[in-house]
Amino acid sequence: MATSNARAGTTSTPICRRCTRRCAPSPRRRTTSSACLALAALPHAPADLLKVARLSTRFLSRGIASLPPARAVDKPRLRIGYLSGDFHAHATAALMVEVLECRDRADFEVLLFSHGPDDGSPLQQRVRAACDRFIDVGALDAAGIAARMRAEGVDIAVDLKGHTAGSRFTALAARPAPVQVAWLGFPGTCGADYIDYVIGDPIVTPLADAPFYSERIAQLPRCYQPGDATRRIVPTPRAALGLPEDAIVLLSANVVHKVLPPIFEAWMVLLHRLPSALLWQFSGGEQADARLREEAARHGIAPERLVFMPPVDMAAHWNRLAAADLALDTWPYNGHTTTSDALAAGVPVVTLRGDGFASRVAESLLAEAGLPELVCESLDDYVERACALATGPKPPIRPWIDSRAFARDLEALYRRIWARAVAGLPPEALPAVSVPVAPAGDAADARRP
Structure with missing residues (x-):
């Protein structure tokens, strides 16, 4: 095939250097968080992302004065404050809700600081019911x-957005809490000296990558991404989705800006190798869809072999994914929630390993689901693996979501972080440590309503 057989590494290329300069904050552009997200979707050296994150954060945080220092003290119950605009019908809420429901309410109080919409959705109602207090800070x-978080006595402030759209993580520049953490939203460093830790796992944030983070790495012993085991998939019939019953359906549910030329070329090779296959791509809108069909035609693929799925509500999207035979991951920005959604629908995912957080999320999820063999080292390997999977039996997907165990691991990590702060010690890298989970119904469970 014409694709490169080199390992999917990343180096600082002239394109990436130009992107770094272009993403640098401009005095005329206040909302620059998307610069880091854009760079994360392109081949880049991890050091470049740190550079752009530092520049963007410095610009976004300008003029925010620090509050008087807050001191960490030993206490039996910690108050965790999560900051996000996504506590509604959004992927972040869908990932987090069951972990919030499974938390240890006796030892941890949870406050949600929301700067997002009040959509009244069933998911938002679940999230609200799972926390101790839901505080709307959208007008602030x-x-x-920061002042509200300080007034509420937050011990550990956890930002769930980072450099993503609508983020207000710069509230933490005022240091409202004794300890401040980044988790889940942005796959990389925030470049903020005022965020002490980034929560990851041994795959997405190996300790060897510490030079590429302004934060200290704090590892969970399992995939850093939680999930909801209560979700139930009711497969949508192919006929209702405009998909032929006898086709091999290759799913790409990632947004189109993640579809870069090398991976798209590999997909076109797959379509040549698999004459009965079609590519089922999440629609990027009329113009983007037309451009993808034009590009497919240049590779000798008939336009009708690209089928685009329109936006639908979250539950309908989960249900339709089960119609696919195989999901094709993007590179260097993997599918994150996209990958866990496909696995939850019973669809295996083939991915290409890269350098950096964003390029390893699918690997972390596949390891949890018992499918490490679907992680490829090269584009040629990716194509061969996808061909074999598309024409053979589906590999079994191990149930990987255990929100009760995840909650215990996360709470244990918070306790380790807090203990250092109480001792007056600076943040340091915290390797993964497994925490035994007591059988359901024991005394610890009895403390949770």
């Missing part, structure tokens, strides 16, 4: 959010 600026 960064300094106002």
Whole structure:
């Protein structure tokens, strides 16, 4: 095939250097968080992302004054404050909700600081019911959010957005809490000296990558991404989705900006190798879809072999994914929630390993699901593995979501982080440590309503 057989590494290329300069904050552009997200979707050296994150954070945090220092003290119950605009019908809420429901309510109080919409959705109602207090800070600026968090006595502030759209993580520049953490939203460093830790796992954030983070790495012993085991998939018939019953359906549910030329070329090779296959791509809108069909035609693929799925509500999307035979991951920005959604629908995912957090999320999820053999080292390997999977039996997907165990691991990590702060020690890298989970119904469970 015409694709490169080199390992999917990343180096600082002229394109990436130009992107770094272009993503640098401009005094005329205040909302620059998307610069880091854009770079994460392109081949880049991890050091470049740290550079752009530092520049963006410095610009976004300008003028935010620090509050008087807050001191960590030993206490039996920690108050965790999560900051996000996604506590509604959104992927972040869908990932987190069951972990919030399974938390240890006796030892941890949870406050959600929301700067997102009040959509009244069933998911938002679950999230609200799972926390101790839901505090709307949507009308507040960064300094106002920080003041509210300080007034509420937050011990550990956890930002769930990072450099993603609508983020207000710069509220933490005022240091409202004794310890401040980044988790789940952005796959990489925030470049913020005021965020002490980034929560990952041994695959997405190996300790060897510490030079590429402004935060200290804190590892969970399992995939850093939680999930909801209560979700039930009711497969949508192919006929209702406009998919032929006898076709091999290759799913790409990632947004189109993740579809870069090398991976798209590999997909076209697959379609040549598999004459009965079609590519089922999440629609990027009329113009983007037309461009992808044009590009497919240049590779000798008939336009009708690209079928685009329109936006639908979250539950309908989960249900339709089960119609696919195989999911094709993107590179260097993997599918994150996209990958766990496919696995939950019973669809195996083939991925290409890269350098950096964003390029290893699918690997981390596949390891949890018992499918490490679907992680490829090269584009040629990716194509061969996908061909074999598309024409052979589906590999079994191990149930990987255990929200009760995840909650215990996360709470144990918070305790380790807090203990260092109480001792007056600076943040340091915290390797993964497994925590035994007591059988359901024991005394610890009895403390949770």
